[in-house]
Amino acid sequence: MATGRFVIVGASLAGASAAAALRDGGFEGDLTLIGEEARLPYSRPALSKGYLRGQERFEDQLVNPADYYGKQRITVRLGARASRVDPARRVVELGGGETVPYDRLLVATGGRNRTLHTPGADLSGVFQLRTAEVTASLRQMGVAVSAIEGHPVPLARVLGPEVGAVLAAIHRDQGVELVLGDSVAAFEGQGRVERVRTAKGRVLDCDLVVAGIGIEPNQELLAAAGALVDNGVLVDPQCRTSLPDVYAAGDVANHLHPLFGRLRVEHWNNGLQHGRAAARAMLGGGEPYDYVHSFWSDQYEHLIEYVGFAATWDRLVFRGKPESRKFLGFYLKDGVLRAAVGLDRGGDPEDPKSESELKTVAGLIRSRARVDPARLVDETVELSRLAPAPA
């Protein structure tokens, strides 16, 4: 379909990427982008990194240049919250009662930060954000930081205890006090937070609290319209929800991946790629969204790059010693390579201009390679030459 009325709710990364991909893909009809924020679509990662530290400008985070939308005849409705989708009438209702008709609708409403409801969470000085990279940024700004984490090491669930231990050591070297295997029992203070009491009885004096305990998907808009939801809006490999001509992409979408099964991820790279994939599907393309996921995280001067997806694994092997803080880790399940992590090693798997170890690994993951762990570990074996192990 190259004409008609396409509407996108969620004017951020996935939504703005989809809008651009629709125009690039030849869509000539009416295109409306609806976003509740008052700002043009921007990328969020800098909010916990350079922008937070005052080193990067907001203008540099825009998904598309400010004049792009006008040039591309994209109607951008900012400060407009979609309050209802009526799939029978094919309209989106805005907060003020206005309706916007659609032939095809993409919902890219992302997620909102989970909030702590611990006693004292409403004290001034307690900020509820989405992310824990703030620890590294605040340290870099000279702030004394204590980080409370329920697991025995940071990022244990995603990267495992071995890699988490390396990250813990990096944080400690930077002067962060890690309070691990504990949780917040209460925030205390007279009107403003002065201390945190933990479940294990620690009392930490503080001037400021940042709670970064993840996000939950903004799925209510489509759930109320009758779409199937389960930890996000359920979409098929073509980004289609269970409602006719309604698509979802980005953090809000729980997608059926040909390699990894059902998953919902909260990564910038996925927001970009999933938005584009949704645009292709809205234009009638039938190819599945089989992107091999990747994400990055900045921790001080260190860069973590992760490719693939492994909710669980039965083997984790390293190329390079973890304690050297420059290594690749490979996550295998039933002999199949599912994911890999690089700490200051492996390159950017998304860089179209250069080859890298992690780009090669992405290919191995895509091919569901059964790789001999001994060869993964062996520095003398080039990753590009890794033949599948005999079955």
Ligand SMILES: Cc1cc2nc3c(=O)[nH]c(=O)nc-3n(C[C@H](O)[C@H](O)[C@H](O)COP(=O)(O)OP(=O)(O)OC[C@H]3O[C@@H](n4cnc5c(N)ncnc54)[C@H](O)[C@@H]3O)c2cc1C
């Ligand atoms: C501080 C921070 C740091 C991050 N750092 C990294 C990183 O280092 N690496 C990485 O891979 N990822 C990182 N991420 C995650 C990444 O930014 C997200 O995965 C990405 O923003 C998802 O894009 P999205 O478009 O799906 O959703 P979002 O960016 O959440 O955008 C959704 C948009 O929809 C709007 N919206 C919601 N409901 C409605 C409604 N009813 N009507 C109208 N508009 C609505 C919201 O206001 C929002 O603008 C970070 C995120 C944050 C917040």
